[in-house]
Amino acid sequence: MDLKSLPFQQIQTIFSEAQKIKSNKNSTISFSGETIALLFFEASTRTRLSFETAAFRLGLGPLLLDGGVKSSLEKGESIEDSILNVAAMHPRFLVVRCGDSFDLSGLAKKIQIPLINAGWGVKGHPTQALLDIFTMQESLGDLSGKKILFVGDIRHSRVAASHFELADVLKTQMAVCCPPEFLPENNKLKIFENLNEALAWADVVMTLRCQFERHQSGFKIFSAQDYRKNYGLNQTRLQKLHAKALIMHPGPINHGIELESEVLQDSRCRVLEQVSNGVYVRQATLRLMLEGKL
Amino acid sequence: MDLKSLPFQQIQTIFSEAQKIKSNKNSTISFSGETIALLFFEASTRTRLSFETAAFRLGLGPLLLDGGVKSSLEKGESIEDSILNVAAMHPRFLVVRCGDSFDLSGLAKKIQIPLINAGWGVKGHPTQALLDIFTMQESLGDLSGKKILFVGDIRHSRVAASHFELADVLKTQMAVCCPPEFLPENNKLKIFENLNEALAWADVVMTLRCQFERHQSGFKIFSAQDYRKNYGLNQTRLQKLHAKALIMHPGPINHGIELESEVLQDSRCRVLEQVSNGVYVRQATLRLMLEGKL
């Protein structure tokens, strides 16, 4: 699934299916006895469980490579070999999370089975972006012209990367507010230096995880406390945000860095709604692909 | 599920359902497409597999956080955040094992989804106690007045803690026999200093694991061999036990410490029956909760 080539109409088809699933909550199982491979060459919990939930609701048996994958990799098997081998067992989908260095789109061309990107290094995380957009549309309606602000480690965020790909299709306005070291290489973005001004501008504030674990040693030129002071969300700062604006975070959250725990109690916060919607959007995507409608 | 507030009648409802499942062995599946989250923040094998078996028999898809949970926790996510996130994916149950320091009952009040304690530090392990009681009732009938002897690391045993909570409801007599360091803080218990006298008294001898892995260094003031000599079960000692008394252990067993392997061959031993019954009791509990009868 390549977001850049996903037309607006198809996104709305997914969302309309997701909305249907969400209202009924009660989907018929159609694909019992079939499988879906969830191959996480990089760690994941929520994305894996979200796809797994969607799978069970469709009757698909999840084949999991997670900790397990290590065993083959330890025996010297490449990621490509691992995926080709699992593909030879004919699951209906290959859901893959891997690092930047692996040529995921090259591999997708070699195999017949639909390959779904579940987080590819810093390149993208399309289903996360889709569920975010779905969550925004639920509260804000048509997103055309809406102002989306990213606060956090935008340069290292595959979620942000996928959102930037969708901006042209959805005709949203995008801005960022972050330390210079976190700025992405993307000239189309509006840049705010002051968080309060940025919050006053935004219809949605998407906070992003400070991925300290991805930073090279020596890279940390500012501390978590500096970050919190200048870019962390708290009740005081949220007074600048419109009454109908949304607060989001793709998780996992560093409490007391990107945001204070009190922020999660704010009525504008959609963090857990994002998680719930993730299942609906993924289930809708899988179902439409299984039915040949996507 | 709080054992202290679980009335005698409800316990018998669970057991009667479990007995029905056990006799038919052949339960209809009713909840296909739904999920159950098994969140083991502390290691488990048998409890996890027991719940998983019960889940599959009901058609519930198990969502497992086990080794996997580490990935999010490594990213700095708290146990509470992990559980809230999984809850947002709307499983039918949250089955949780965690340490004492986590406020499991506090969390249970915050979420709508039934939260089942699958081992909470040394505080309790209610489904294990229920399956033990079910196993006792199968052989001994009504337990009122029956004498249950605990031998082993009672102070560090969440299984014992749950049994002590049930004693008032079931009107059982409880005694302990163990090194002073393993004595619990519970004044209602009869204490035996001599194992042979204790065995002669008991209708059930529940041996408990010496959880050496939970002991602080420096705490081991006696060796495994000392323990075996004074408190370990073997064929000679079992001659003191009534012909119709039961030998139990919640596992995993330290062979040659709590008991010699020969003990498992004794006709009074119910160790593997406990494991079998664990599935029936858990399946019964889940089914009754799903049907709104518990």
Place this chain on the structure above:
Amino acid sequence: MDLKSLPFQQIQTIFSEAQKIKSNKNSTISFSGETIALLFFEASTRTRLSFETAAFRLGLGPLLLDGGVKSSLEKGESIEDSILNVAAMHPRFLVVRCGDSFDLSGLAKKIQIPLINAGWGVKGHPTQALLDIFTMQESLGDLSGKKILFVGDIRHSRVAASHFELADVLKTQMAVCCPPEFLPENNKLKIFENLNEALAWADVVMTLRCQFERHQSGFKIFSAQDYRKNYGLNQTRLQKLHAKALIMHPGPINHGIELESEVLQDSRCRVLEQVSNGVYVRQATLRLMLEGKL
């Protein structure tokens, strides 16, 4: 399942069922609500996923001990105790991978539940041998008199061990070509010192993984590069192989040691077909056992 006592006719029954599954690709689910235990005390990815796929297609819920098994083993539980405990939860099958030192056939006699060997030290890996034979028969028809050449670490290969057991039943001819350190203790085998001569002889060349991870330190008296030079398959060497001969490998492959990546593109190569057939053969075996026909 003991290959030495598996009659030719039963092997063909399995294969005929596997062929039926492969042509329809669309098997009805019959055993929903039942479980299959996959107990991997040694690491596996492809065998585990292959059995798991077969399980889902039959409606069996897979109970996995993998990384998870460590938790009980860390608590000091023996492999035998682990298996007996899982058996007490009444799965329909116990699929076990373990080391040589564990007495798997001794245990099989103690339990009522069918125990399937999924890789037992260097002793055998029967379902791998069956899927290999199935793959050979698909291309070559009746194997009686056919020439099967093993190249690689034959002494440490449980796959080869299982094939040698089947040779008498199938009336195949077996030869080996490998460094002297890799020669098995089996006098019936034809030995080739020169790989080109061996390839000219063979109807099937079964390359085997150099299990460097199993070798004791000090054992490596030749390097991976020496091995590649003398025993590695590449396009030049494959010119010696008959046009209708088959190239196989049970995986995982050490690229550039047992074979060059180019070999996988050769039209005689059946490596991924082996993986696909593994699911069919295992599904057929499980189904026939469930139906009491095996």
